[in-house]
Amino acid sequence: MLAVNSLCVDVSSQRLLDDISFTLKPGECLCIVGESGSGKTTLLKTLLGLMPFSQGQISYQFAEEDCQLNPGHQYLGLPGVSWVMQNPLAALNPLQPVGRAVAESLYHKSLSKQKEAERVAAAFRKVELSPELARRLPSQLSIGQAQRVCIARALVCLPEVIIFDEPLSALDAVVQKQIAWVIDGIKTAHRLSYLFVTHDLGFADAYADKILLLRDGCVEAYQPVEEFFSAPTSDYGAELIEAARILGSLDAPAAMAPVLLEASA
Amino acid sequence: MTDIETLPSVYEGSDGAELTALRRFLIRTGIGIMVFLGLYAMALLLTPYDPNTADFLSRLQSPGAAHWLGTDHLGRDVATRIIYGAGWSVGLALVISVCGAVIGVLIGLCAGAGPQWFDRLSMRTTDSFFAFPELIAAIAISGILGPSTGNMVLALVMVSWMRYARLTRSLTLVLNQKDFIVQARLNRLPFWLILWRHFLPNLRLGLLVLWTNMWSRTILSISGLSFLGFGVQPPQAEWGAMLVDGKAYMLTAPYLMIFPGLAVLITVLALNLIGDQLRDHIQKPVD
Numbered sequence: 001m002l003a004v005n006s007l008c009v010d011v012s013s014q015r016l017l018d019d020i021s022f023t024l025k026p027g028e029c030l031c032i033v034g035e036s037g038s039g040k041t042t043l044l045k046t047l048l049g050l051m052p053f054s055q056g057q058i059s060y061q062f063a064e065e066d067c068q069l070n071p072g073h074q075y076l077g078l079p080g081v082s083w084v085m086q087n088p089l090a091a092l093n094p095l096q097p098v099g100r101a102v103a104e105s106l107y108h109k110s111l112s113k114q115k116e117a118e119r120v121a122a123a124f125r126k127v128e129l130s131p132e133l134a135r136r137l138p139s140q141l142s143i144g145q146a147q148r149v150c151i152a153r154a155l156v157c158l159p160e161v162i163i164f165d166e167p168l169s170a171l172d173a174v175v176q177k178q179i180a181w182v183i184d185g186i187k188t189a190h191r192l193s194y195l196f197v198t199h200d201l202g203f204a205d206a207y208a209d210k211i212l213l214l215r216d217g218c219v220e221a222y223q224p225v226e227e228f229f230s231a232p233t234s235d236y237g238a239e240l241i242e243a244a245r246i247l248g249s250l251d252a253p254a255a256m257a258p259v260l261l262e263a264s265a
Numbered sequence: 266m267t268d269i270e271t272l273p274s275v276y277e278g279s280d281g282a283e284l285t286a287l288r289r290f291l292i293r294t295g296i297g298i299m300v301f302l303g304l305y306a307m308a309l310l311l312t313p314y315d316p317n318t319a320d321f322l323s324r325l326q327s328p329g330a331a332h333w334l335g336t337d338h339l340g341r342d343v344a345t346r347i348i349y350g351a352g353w354s355v356g357l358a359l360v361i362s363v364c365g366a367v368i369g370v371l372i373g374l375c376a377g378a379g380p381q382w383f384d385r386l387s388m389r390t391t392d393s394f395f396a397f398p399e400l401i402a403a404i405a406i407s408g409i410l411g412p413s414t415g416n417m418v419l420a421l422v423m424v425s426w427m428r429y430a431r432l433t434r435s436l437t438l439v440l441n442q443k444d445f446i447v448q449a450r451l452n453r454l455p456f457w458l459i460l461w462r463h464f465l466p467n468l469r470l471g472l473l474v475l476w477t478n479m480w481s482r483t484i485l486s487i488s489g490l491s492f493l494g495f496g497v498q499p500p501q502a503e504w505g506a507m508l509v510d511g512k513a514y515m516l517t518a519p520y521l522m523i524f525p526g527l528a529v530l531i532t533v534l535a536l537n538l539i540g541d542q543l544r545d546h547i548q549k550p551v552d
């Protein structure tokens with residue numbers, strides 16, 4: 001699906017990302033974890049083609065065609081890749097009805113008005129929103145609804161990879177659960193691959209297949225998720241897991257919760 | 266989980282209330298302007314005098330029943346001339362400020378959202394236009410081209426677009442960082458469509474404030490230029506031109522200057538107050 005090979009990004013002679021390599025298989029969810037400033041957003045922007053990179057290779061293998069990004073170039077609007085941003089209210093034009101915002105992703109498909117409206121309504125249904133909300137402005141939606149609209153916008157052009165930039169961190173806990181559920185449901189229903197930036201190790205534990213831990217622009221750990229939590233290869237990773245357990249965003253390891261295990265067995 | 270979309274929207278929050286207050290203000294202002302325009306049209310229809318026909322038998326009459334605001338040195342009714350003069354002063358100022366706005370906004374949008382070289386080029390041009398004081402530059406331009414109404418319009422447009430360009434550019438640069446603009450670029454929308462759909466609607470309130478301000482400034486500029494003889498030419502009734510005509514009779518017939526002066530004062534004041542109110546309304550951020 002996506003293969004990244006020793007990717008380096010320099011901005012004004014400062015190395016922001018150094019030797020990043022990973023692969024994403026179809027239907028897989030890769031969580032990118034790391035502290036602020038570790039280069040997560042830079043990595044996403046580079047993968048989207050928004051930011052030129054200096055060395056390495058990025059290649060997408062889509063169902064219909066392959067797509068190879070070359071160093072030093074900007075690529076706008078890679079087909080088959082869409083993006084869901086962190087703050088849904090900043091991601092939507094405050095003066096544009098949300099249905100129009102979703103329809104804009106279909107601009108280059110040159111569909112008839114009716115076809116376009118059908119696609120938008122279908123995307124709204126996929127994220128469990130009533131298509132009637134399409135006429136509303138972002139300020140007339142709740143933040144959870146706005147984030148669903150953003151996911152619908154990412155889905156409407158039928159991508160194969162969706163890149164999520166902390167889509168849950170602007171939401172409160174209840175809405176977070178609902179949106180996480182929607183995001184996971186869509187992935188299984190449409191066989192999508194996810195790249196997921198998050199601070200929430202609990203989410204990563206529940207939904208991710210692999211974890212890429214970044215620190216200061218370098219890969220600190222790149223492991224399957226079970227391995228990451230049971231046998232972290234880096235001290236920093238272990239520290240993060242410990243911190244998440246203390247804060248309660250991550251369940252205690254199985255050995256510490258025997259009652260839970262018995263109940264589910 | 267499923268019935269989340271049937272929940273009432275959060276529109277009734279502070280954000281929505283702010284918007285409706287602004288809308289109410291705009292509606293009220295609009296009604297006020299319509300009433301004013303209606304009165305103006307009625308006055309145009311009802312006045313029995315021609316603004317430009319001399320009547321030497323009734324020259325320099327004081328305000329009275331026949332001539333509410335008196336007559337000037339050629340016997341023309343001052344009230345009628347002020348009413349017709351509004352067309353020149355306010356109407357021409359409207360045309361000029363709209364032309365300046367269109368040019369300035371276009372340049373500002375392209376500078377803020379377009380390529381870097383255009384930004385540098387247009388902003389240095391703007392700076393050099395700013396280097397000349399407005400009225401003096403306008404006098405120089407209309408002096409070189411010859412005094413006439415058309416040349417004055419050209420001169421005033423040439424000195425008025427820079428403010429719009431500056432404001433538009435700075436607002437555009439802020440918007441440029443927003444995620445929805447990035448998304449529009451990712452969707453590969455044509456440049457003009459991004460400007461039209463995403464930038465312009467989000468700039469409109471700031472521009473509206475500047476525009477009301479510039480409109481009233483332009484009224485002053487037109488009157489000033491006409492007063493100096495560079496603008497609207499006699500015998501056309503224009504407020505600034507009327508002031509010059511009345512200057513010779515300032516001591517014997519002061520109303521010749523007082524009433525046109527009051528007309529300028531009240532119009533400019535009203536427009537500035539509208540602009541101030543508008544700014545107060547939108548400065549509480551509607552984000």
